[in-house]
Amino acid sequence: MKIADRARPAPRALPDGISPDEVTRATNRLVAYVSGRTDGDGAIREQCESRVLESALALALMTRTGDVYPARDRLLAYLRGHQESPDTLDRVLASLAVGGAVGRVPDNDSTLVGTLAQGVLGAAPGFISDRRRLMVYAVLTVLGCPLPADAELPGGGAVPTDPLHSWAAVQQASITLILAASLGVRNRATDTALETLLATDPGATVWEGYALMHLLVLHALAGTPGQETTVRRGLATLLRHQRTDGGFPFVLEMHNWCTSTGGLALHAAGADPVLLRRMAATLAAQRGGAHLRSLSRGAALTGGWSMSPIVAQNDVDDTSCALEFLQVVDPVAHAATVRDGTAALLAVQGADGGFPTYVRDASSEPCMTAAAVCALGPHPETEPQRAKALAFLADHQLADGGFEPGWSRSRLHSLFRVRLAACTAGPDDARTADMAARIERTVRETQNPDGGWGMQPGDPSDDVSTAYGLITLCHADAPGPVGAALTWLLGRQQADGGYGGPPDMVGPRPFAYHFPLLTDIPVLLAFGHVRARLLNRPGALQEAR
Incomplete structure (x- = not known):
């Protein structure tokens, strides 16, 4: 420089x-x-300041576990403040998370997911386009949206072997379990994904300070029988890093x-x-x-x-x-x-x-x-x-x-x-x-x-x-x-x-x-x-x- x-x-x-x-x-x-x-x-x-993506996932996780936290009201207020955001994705994420928290059922419109995914892909490098498309699908799925018809497990459902850095490997494993739960799939790839996620010790720490990945891991585990205690402990760990405006950051x-x-x-x-x-x-x-x-x-x-x-x-x-x-x-x-x-x-x-x-x-x-x-x-x-x-x-x-x-x-x-x-x-x-x-x-x-x-x-x-x-x-x-x-x-x-x-x-x-x-x-x-x-x-x- x-x-x-x-x-x-x-x-x-x-x-x-x-x-x-x-x-x-x-x-x-x-x-x-x-x-x-x-x-x-x-x-x-x-x-790092709060971001809507992580904040929406945090509120959805609270809603999903059914637990009431003192931090929930501040988080709700933060997301309500972004329901009229000029950014389309932020506006949709905030509205879906708030709607889920107050019991409002989202529209059964899978085209919304596809449209938002295309908007995201237009701003990302081509070599990560499939990975990012499936991530958008996974995020919107845990916020209550239906999967589009072209949804599939990463790598076509095979155990991945391609060169990938740690964060992307954990992201891929999280997406695999989230989408597999919606698609009704269990195979060697999902078993391998679970091993990868548990290796991040999500109940005790925000792995590598990566709050977004921590939330994706917890959502993936929330759909996996036997992981309820880990999810609750992991959410309590995350709450220590709530920002003063009520939201959560991308990284710590x-x-x-x-x-x-x-x-x-x-x-x-x-x-x-x-x-x-x-x-x-x-x-x-x-x-x-x-x-x-x-x-x-x-x-x-x-x-x-x-x-x-x-x-x-x-x-x-x-x-x-x-x-x-x-x-x-x-x-x-x-x-x-x-x-x-x-x-x-x-x-x-x-x-x-x-x-x-x-x-x-x-x-x-x-x-x-x-x-x-x-x-x-x-x-x-x-x-x-x-x-x-x-x-x-x-x-x-x-x-x-x-x-x-x-x-x-x-x-x-x-x-x-x-x-x-x-x-x-x-x-x-x-x-x-x-x-x-x-x-x-x-x-x-x-x-x-x-x-x-x-x-x-x-x-x-x-x-x-x-x-x-x-x-x-x-x-x-x-x-x-x-x-x-x-x-x-x-x-x-x-x-x-x-x-x-x-x-x-x-x-x-x-x-x-x-x-x-x-x-x-x-x-x-x-x-x-x-x-x-x-x-x-x-x-x-x-x-x-």
Whole structure:
């Protein structure tokens, strides 16, 4: 995220109408705001906000068990507040859960399930479409909807053997039991699924801090004879994590992700080196993740970073950002950690040159590949692997210059990361240069008249997407669009120095979740790129490649 193209000199001045002092003041205010969210050890322990999906499943589980909890009234109030949501899926989920809780029978309309599933699939990568379709079916089924005619068990009802990371394996097992209960099926696949779910110890813990998966597991077990005590204990465990607004979050925490991305942004913006070293030391100590049994099928990434200390599942994104941060803060002090983390990252590179999110031999993804390339950039010995990865990115660029959806609702997210990955290419790599030029062109062409960008072309401008667009164009010869974007962002800063707007991060794809600071961090990173490219202040963005 921090690599600059040193072959192209920074412009000598900011675009007309913007003063360096104005940009510096805004940057310093945001640096203070993000720095103020760090704990004494440097970690950023941001809290995930409530989401309708998990909240609806929690209320449905309370209704299903027939138990009355003091938390139920607050949860009902939260969901009632979303029954008129502009988001179709949120509106339907809230209405179904509330209706079930008050004894209202839903319409016997299986077309609703199919319609909602199609809407979800349109925003998810193609390689997970079947998995996501069946997940939507399972969720709506436990909320009282009938199954569509094309409902089937994952994998056609066979015991799964494909490479899959732990979270997806547990999700698949949950869906298998939920759908099997409705379809009246019991076979080896359902027996295997039950073993997988019980391995998460759902009565005692929210496995890996993943509240959504915990709820799917409990709903799957609620339809399995003999699991009543486990379900009740698991629900009581979940209730400890109810948010103040009455709802429940997607996950309990993402401390490593918030710390690494926040650290990169703070470093780019010239934050206190003492704070940065403290953040890096804390992050370095988290390499490897929690010591829990892996439920992955295939060779999962190990020896990297997970999204939080309570999570065992390592991933390419967290590993890449952690490596970048350690390398820019103190590559000498963290040399051994960086060496081992880099080896872990390279171990999951696919034969096609790309990188998956979690497990070797799973589908490679453009956004993860770009993240890995940026992390590998400072290491000359990885040039052959980076060349293959850049070729993968060029092969997978779409006709409009963009890429398949990744882990963000914003089209600009993959674009800015691939553009930064392209900065690691050699001067003779014409294909990567062409890919970068096409990225710059589509970003310029999709800029809104107000200077910002929305999640998708034509959407209203939002803070996160505009930050992504600005970072991209900081590496292009586009002073007019850069000035318009910077003016838009400067005008959006809040009284406390922070930023707002809709969340862009998704999980599981394409369901958006919200850690408020994950809006501030991309904007701060954008200001850091402006600092290096336009204010001509060498720093994080112009250090070692």
